[in-house]
Amino acid sequence: MTESFDHILVEVRHGVTHIILNRPEKMNAMGIGPGSSRDEIARAVTAASEDDDIGAILIRANGRAFCGGGDLGSVAAAKAPDTARDNQIFNEKILAFNAVLRGARKPVIAAVHGLCIGTAMGFVAQCDFVIAADNARFGLLEGRIGHPGASDLVPVIGAAWTKFLIYTGEMIDAARARDIGLVLSVEPADELQARATELAERLARMPREALHLNKAAIEAVLEASGRAAGRIAGRAQDAITKTMAAEARAPDGRLFEQILRDEGMEGLKKAREGQYTASWLRKGE
Numbered sequence: 001m002t003e004s005f006d007h008i009l010v011e012v013r014h015g016v017t018h019i020i021l022n023r024p025e026k027m028n029a030m031g032i033g034p035g036s037s038r039d040e041i042a043r044a045v046t047a048a049s050e051d052d053d054i055g056a057i058l059i060r061a062n063g064r065a066f067c068g069g070g071d072l073g074s075v076a077a078a079k080a081p082d083t084a085r086d087n088q089i090f091n092e093k094i095l096a097f098n099a100v101l102r103g104a105r106k107p108v109i110a111a112v113h114g115l116c117i118g119t120a121m122g123f124v125a126q127c128d129f130v131i132a133a134d135n136a137r138f139g140l141l142e143g144r145i146g147h148p149g150a151s152d153l154v155p156v157i158g159a160a161w162t163k164f165l166i167y168t169g170e171m172i173d174a175a176r177a178r179d180i181g182l183v184l185s186v187e188p189a190d191e192l193q194a195r196a197t198e199l200a201e202r203l204a205r206m207p208r209e210a211l212h213l214n215k216a217a218i219e220a221v222l223e224a225s226g227r228a229a230g231r232i233a234g235r236a237q238d239a240i241t242k243t244m245a246a247e248a249r250a251p252d253g254r255l256f257e258q259i260l261r262d263e264g265m266e267g268l269k270k271a272r273e274g275q276y277t278a279s280w281l282r283k284g285e
Contacts, residue, residue, distance in 0.1 A: 003047070007037035009062075010044050015055040015204030016197065017048035017106075024063025029071040030119055032093050037071075042100040049104040055204025055211070057104060058196055059127065060111040069118025069141065072260060081246030081257060088239045094122070095235060098152065101126035102219060105212040107203045111196035112136045113189055117171070121182075122152035128215065130182060131196045132174040133189040138182065144169030144272050145256040146248020148241035151234025155227045157181050169272075170279055250274055 009020040021028040113133035143166040150166035177183040251274035
């Protein structure tokens with residue numbers, strides 16, 4: 001693969017395309033639109049999907065986090081909140097990106113370490129397998145500031161856990177993520193890359209046509225079982241919620257989006273602390 005990228009690295013070894021999120025200074029926050037990290041990931045996945053020499057796709061990340069969520073720079077820089085139309089177009093772009101991941105003709109594995117929050121949760125929910133390091137933590141922090149982001153998780157982890165994560169914005173560890181069905185396997189952090197690569201290379205040795213057709217069959221069952229209808233309905237509601245996020249207020253009465261514009265992420269974090277600091281979930285339960 002000769003194409004060059006700004007936000008990701010792409011390597012090919014032993015029939016596996018390795019897509020490496022490479023914005024460590026931004027905790028691999030994901031942008032959207034032409035030239036963004038999502039755009040580059042979609043192009044790399046599409047190329048691997050269409051390459052007969054590739055048998056599996058492994059997505060991992062450089063730095064201390066797999067992905068710290070969406071890039072909030074556009075929100076912080078905006079002079080006015082997005083309109084409902086802006087948010088509907090945003091959702092259409094997300095739907096198109098997710099369809100590329102689900103539609104890949106090769107198995108897609110996400111190897112997650114550190115933080116996997118916000119939009120990254122919807123991202124990994126599109127993958128065939130999620131392998132997590134024992135230091136991985138997952139969450140929908142956007143729920144704490146009035147934003148959407150949960151609809152893609154319902155078919156994967158069910159309604160109750162999806163509601164808890166988006167209502168509270170709490171983080172869960174890798175073991176709990178495995179217990180609720182988001183994660184297939186939890187590995188020691190220093191073994192994550194090797195273990196995920198081993199799985200990808202095993203899959204790459206399987207009959208390519210059978211993997212493609214079996215994946216297509218399973219995806220078809222999921223779509224026919226209601227995932228497709230749920231995605232359309234859920235994303236329509238997400239557009240409304242995202243529009244109303246401009247009215248979400250911190251416990252002290254200030255608008256979260258105004259705090260972000262005025263004080264940046266540090267100010268936003270301090271405002272969130274007014275909601276809670278300690279987790280409600282008990283360890284080991």
